[in-house]
Amino acid sequence: MEILAELDLLDASLEAMMLELEARDPQELNVIGQSEQWSPLEVCMHVYLSEKLSLAYVEKKLSFSPSLTKAGIVAWIRHLTLQWYLKSSFKFSAPQGTTVFGEASGLSLDKIKGDWFQERQVIRKFLNNVPGMMLDKEIYRHPIVGRLSLLQMIKFFKVHFERHLKQIKKRLN
DSSP states (O other), rough: OOOHHHHHHHHHHHHHHHHHHHTTTTTGGGGOOSSOOOOHHHHHHHHHHHHHHHHHHHHHHHHTTOOOBOOOHHHHHHHHHHHOOOOOOOOOOOOOOOOOOOOGGGGGHHHHHHHHHHHHHHHHHHHHHGGGGGTBBOOOTTTTTTEEEEHHHHHHHHHHHHHHHHHHHHOOO
């Protein structure tokens, strides 16, 4: 299944990033750069929360057997627009709920890593159990572009992860 292959790639990227971060001094990961910039750990927490809240939205949406539209050309255009936007250098505010991480000093790489890998297992289990007829429906609602399919959601996770991985690397150099 294509969606699980995309998740495998995403898991491999997460694994590689965590290995890089574990090789760093833990204090370095909590350093906040210029004003209003997140520390590398805050960036990680944001991406993790984004994935967690996205799945929570989808699970809630499916809990009441909604009438869903098949993801067609409009969802594809939304998806491409989101991909382009995230690959660009444009800055935009993170959605509410994905920035609630408190004091940077309270974050630890071990905790984030454990929670994130556990969430990826939850995502994988969900994708393995979701009925095949739901895979091409507009189930996920992205806060900027709107409704997308589950595959498009996973592809969003990938490009979102890549965007923020660049931020992390830039802040650590």
